[in-house]
Amino acid sequence: MKKLIAMCLALVMALSLLAGCSSHSGSDSDALKIGMTGPLTGGNAVYGTAVQAGIEIAVEEINADPNNTLKLEFQPQDDEADGEKAVSGYNVLKDWGMQVFIGTVTSSACNAVAPLTVEDEIFLLTPSATAAEVATAGSSTFQMCFTDPNQGASAAEVIANNWPEAAIGIVYDASDDYSSGLYDGFKNKAAELSLNVVCETSFTGDTKSDLSTQVTMCKDAGADLMFLPIYYTEASYILNYASRIDYAPQYVGCDGMDGILNVEGFDTSLAEGMALLTPFDANATDEATQSFVAKYTEKTGEVPTQFAADAYDCVYAVYQAAVAAGVKASDEPADICAALIEQFTSMTFDGLTGKGMTWDSEGMISKAPAVVVIDGGIYVPMD
Amino acid sequence: MKKILNNKNTRTNLITYLVVIVAFVIMQTLYSLDMLSNSMKGYLVPICAYVSLAVSLNLLVGVCGELSLGHAGFMGIGAFSGVVIAALLKDVIASDVLRLLCAMVFGGLLAGALGFLIGIPVLRLRGDYLAIVTLAFGEIVKNLVGNLYVGIDSDGFHMAISTSRMELLEGGTYLIAGPKGATGVEKLASFPMGFVLVLLTLFVVLNLINSKEGRAIKAVRDNRIAAESVGINVTAFRMKAFVVSAFLAGMAGALFGMNYSSFTASKFNFNTSINILVFVVLGGMGNILGSVISATALYVLPEAMRGLEDFRMLLYAVVLILVMLFTWSPKVKEKTEVVSEWVKGLFYKLTGKKEVGVNE
Missing domain, CATH: 3.40.50.2300 (Response regulator)
Incomplete structure (x- = not known):
């Protein structure tokens, strides 16, 4: 019995050591580090894991593009949709060297983190935290979704x-x-x-x-x-x-x-x-949506929701702005932040969740709200 | 001096203070040398808050023998009222430290007063009624604050239960906005203030335990009938422990709230109460140093295991079970006793004194 306990303890320690290694060893210094926190466990995990998968697909696509000069690296952290855990997760990401923050997934957690990102001058673009306070927290906080x-x-x-x-x-x-x-x-x-x-x-x-x-x-x-x-x-x-x-x-x-x-x-x-x-219809016939839906379904076995699509768009919006501003992976987060703010308030972005999206100086998005009706098990645009 | 050191209680108390002070000095030195990671810096204030919560709950659960399942409710009361007070005093008191202190004291007083009100009917009863009532209290606080709107504008202070009854003038801000919770909170909490709170909590709880009142409280826990028969007012002493515990929880809550720019009422739910109870149980009922250590370790543990991703909550549970088995195993107890005897021997060798019979 004693031996068993000792072995168990040893196993736990070894595992945690391994874990400590894996989170550091994979880092690649010539890639732009994108962090995200969201509920990956607990009652709201459906939304967090959707965002995580959406970001992962976008990052894989961008990194696979042979013409791309800016590689991306992504790390998710669990926050259980809780402000306290989100702050811890955010700090872990900061230690990792995060340069751009795509998160958090839920509003209340984002309210706790957004002022910190403003203080640290790290660019924040949230896929799905809809509270108006997130955008108004500072000039460097932006939303991909509508405010409530x-x-x-x-x-x-x-x-x-x-x-x-x-x-x-x-x-x-x-x-x-x-x-x-x-x-x-x-x-x-x-x-x-x-x-x-x-x-x-x-x-x-x-x-x-x-x-x-x-x-x-x-x-x-x-x-x-x-x-x-x-x-x-x-x-x-x-x-x-x-x-x-x-x-x-x-x-x-x-x-x-x-x-x-x-x-x-x-x-x-x-x-x-x-x-x-x-803003998102998984049955839309355009090529970008079709390819995203196919990849998402292959990865998770589910049809993507707007959470995943918004997250996917977030990565592409950051990528588009970073490339346009000539951001390099070796730049300081604060410099990247300033460059991205300038791009985001002036650029127009076409993504899965809308065409011709723009952001105002507060960081709130303007895109056409699409109304759909469920007809025969699929979304049909409302006349 | 010799007599003081030979008293077992005083010795354990001194060790408790010493551990806390040494830990603070080390962390603060590392902090000022900028040798701590961002995540470590982020843990410091919540650890202080949770240590105070665990120690104050230990007073109730371990020393008084009453089960409370609503400690997070008192914490929430302290957090929300503290935030409101800190915002109201913004123009009156310039010093951040003083303002945080006012907020903490007010948060503590409000939590203590509510504890007193709950205690009046409940502590007269025999049985587990306190557990049931505190459980309900925690839920009531959560739901009440979740619908509470508190705002401040040029007209002054406003409070309502729905947005429609509250119109703030231009330039007014919501301090508490219903389900959004407290938003735009000023981050007044700092590690030194957290340390002061932990010291205060230890001072209050340890002194209470070793006082005349403390002995009465323990007597009530051990045998209520015997305590009553020697003329101890059972309700009054249980009340004392309960109110002090609620007061300290309110102070810790205010510190905790002031460390985050935004927090919601749902943070102070049943799970948080149970979490604090786990700290107490794992650290040992009535063992104050145990609570300090277990609160620190168990707060950092799930965060330190972040690298394990989805497995970390599973492993957290495994670790809890193992620690429980480990610390209660007779063989381990034997081993730890050997070690503590050895330390004791070393201590007497160093001070050049012979061990005298332990006197209580």
């Missing part, structure tokens, strides 16, 4: 244009800043457009596995359109329960809804007719 209040307002406009008479029921996650940010943006715009909101109800992260009360409330209030500014996992519970009580309103979602067709064990026919705002 803007997207909520866009959703209200979509509803006003397509279903002006609808009685609207809203279910949002009050414990999640993404969801409540969308809700706030939507509510302000809805009041302005005098939409008919009949029911507003919320849940929290602890109660998200049973949303039957919220659905019943919307049904009883006579809502014939449900606005769901939430992530697709929770939305699938809502759709499931609604179908069980024979309630079939028109569903409208935001970019967090992208992925609902891939939820395991979910009958996708329930999502037929749902409208959602998403």
